[in-house]
Amino acid sequence: MxxxxxxxxxxxxxxxxxxxxxxxxxxxxxxxxxxxxxxxxxxxxxxxxxxxxxxxxxxxxxxxxxxxxxxxxxxxxxxxxxxxxxxxxxxxxxxxxxxxxxxxxxxxxxxxxxxxxxxxxxxxxxxxxxxxxxxxxxxxxxxxxxxxxxxxxxxxxxxxxxxxxxxPTYGDAPGIQLYGDGSGSQARTLYLDTPLEIAMASATxxxxxxxxxxxxxxxxxxxxxxxxxxxxPSSLATRVVELESDRGVVVDTAAADLRRIERDLHDGAQARLVALAMDLGLAKEKLLEDPDAAAVMVGEAHGEVKIALQELRDLARGIHPAVLTDRGLDAALSSVASRCTVPVTVTVDLHERPAAAIEGIAYFTVSELLQNVSKHAQARRASVDVWVSQGRLMLQVTDDGRGGVDLSSGSGLAGLAERLDAVDGILAIDSPLGGPTTVTAELPWRH
Incomplete structure (x- = not known):
């Protein structure tokens, strides 16, 4: 290297x-x-x-x-x-x-x-x-x-x-001898001794x-x-080292996702369901003594159930959205775009669906990039383009925000780049100060 x-x-x-x-x-x-x-x-x-x-x-x-x-x-x-x-x-x-x-x-x-x-x-x-x-x-x-x-x-x-x-000082010759055909009166020699010949020799x-x-x-x-x-190192050995590094990134990412899911379950749906169970227990005790109060508590518990179901749906969508499995990237990215704080135009030009794992990575890549647009870009509009080029899945998210984004800006792009690299993907950022910002991701197709 x-x-x-x-x-x-x-x-x-x-x-x-x-x-x-x-x-x-x-x-x-x-x-x-x-x-x-x-x-x-x-x-x-x-x-x-x-x-x-x-x-x-x-x-x-x-x-x-x-x-x-x-x-x-x-x-x-x-x-x-x-x-x-x-x-x-x-x-x-x-x-x-x-x-x-x-x-x-x-x-x-x-x-x-x-x-x-x-x-x-x-x-x-x-x-x-x-x-x-x-x-x-x-x-x-x-x-x-x-x-x-x-x-x-x-x-x-x-x-x-x-x-x-x-x-001439030490060699009894006027200069470098280029030619000589004998000795005596008939000898012919050629020396580099005139100013022109010396200059030509120097130029040569x-x-x-x-x-x-x-x-x-x-x-x-x-x-x-x-x-x-x-x-x-041989190309094979280099590739093995890269795969070992990528495997470590994948393992760390999976562990972080599991910790996030566990935390969301513990702090969200699990806590809400525990409170719901306690409320239903109190309502059961009051059912004979005070039916009206029990009915109010049951109504509140019903609201808590709806909230818990919504949290579980959001958590399931964060793991792998059902719309992605059922209808593909076009519908899934449109759903993500609808939740963005700025208007987003989605254009998906795919003749077929990529591998499920690559499709999932593409979905979460666009999701994270649109979250950055909502939180940091101060943009008025954004666009998402998805297409295929030379057997690679291309994703591009563009916004007209303030720009100045780089991998060290703390926007999560460094971790995203590592996750893409783990599957032989590439993340490129073009974000001059004042905008616009264009983030392009390239992923293998992998049938």
Whole structure:
């Protein structure tokens, strides 16, 4: 994962825009170019050591596989390649500014040397580190040879006017000899010694330096790809980590919902039903002594029953509304919109219904966004649009309120974004100060 963030890129683009010298001409003189050049110069000695170690130890281990000794030797070779991989990731982080996450560690099932050896041999990271050791050596030879030659020649020619005096002073020659076909009176030679020739040599050096600087950038890109692809975590391991994180979010969300339901039942319907039972008990006692008072108490209890039923309906709607199950998103979102404090226009363009779980998440996402509109937006109107794009369910809630909404505004959007991310969803917010605010959610369809 690269360490360059969006704000940093924006700042760099703004710096380039305000700089008097174009970026293409500044490249040879920037610290980044020299850092990356240093990376390639170090690559050859390091890759040579790594290549020799990998080939020697793996060949030795493979040759000894006929005996028991070959297996631990091969495991030690792979462990050494993994250690070199950590060094290469650190070198890429410092010189290429390319931050690659650590791959998954070796996880032996039990304690002991044999379990560790088995885990090393089964680890895909170990074999990818070995592959890096083998492939990076020829690439390091190529990049070292080409870049060192072109870089040194380019800077030598560019600075030629500064050191051309060395030839007539110490070398018995007027300048760099470009051509010579013999000796004696018939000899023909060509030196770079006139002012025009010196200027042309310097100009050629400048062009060569510019070209080489961009070649350094291109070669560094190849190294970034190799380090990320062979020394970083595998896509499968990354996906497993993401799923573990998403599972934790889902579990926490489910636990929070259960606590909310329990609290609503305890503080609402349960308390009301307990009071209702007490009132009916008192009415039963007064039924013979004072029928009129008992009738009044029964009437009050009847009102309490209606209130308790409404609370239970609201609670059931908060768990999963019946209208969503029976009639789908269009009717369910229209019902939610009718309870909003501002007029809401709902447009649903779906050719079929998505998976029930995704449909429920879409419903509660729109519900929470409309609650934010009612509580915080100070809007006069809002709209809800639902459609399908490239096999993804798209939700968009727009209002003409005051704007300035972000994930840290305390409006519950951060938790909503986490819940969407747990199902591979995305939440995007566009809310400049003064409005309008547009919140777009993207969810998988999942039949």
């Amino acid at each position: 690269a360490s360059d963030s969006r704000p940093e890129r924006r700042d760099r683009l703004e710096h380039d825009r305000n700089h008097l010298i174009p970026s293409a001409l500044r490249t040879p003189f920037e610290r980044r170019t020299w850092r990356e050049f240093g990376y390639h110069m170090l690559s050859l000695p390091i890759s040579t050591i790594l290549f020799v170690f990998a080939i020697t130890t793996v060949s030795l281990g493979a040759g000894l596989l006929v005996t028991f000794v070959g297996i631990p030797v091969l495991a030690a070779a792979l462990a050494g390649c993994r250690s070199f991989g950590a060094l290469e990731r650190a070198r890429a982080r410092v010189l290429l500014r390319h931050d690659v996450e650590r791959p998954e560690p070796v996880r032996p099932r039990t304690n002991g040397v044999m379990s560790w050896i088995g885990a090393i041999l089964k680890s895909g990271t170990s074999w990818r580190s070995l592959l890096y050791a083998v492939l990076h050596f020829p690439w390091a030879v190529i990049s070292f040879s080409i870049l060192l030659t072109l870089w040194s020649v380019g800077w030598s020619l560019l600075s030629y006017p500064l050191w051309q005096w060395v030839f 050096g400048f062009v060569l330096v510019l070209v080489t600087a961009w070649m350094i950038r291109g070669f560094s890109y190849v190294d970034r790809v190799m380090v990320s692809g062979l020394l970083g």
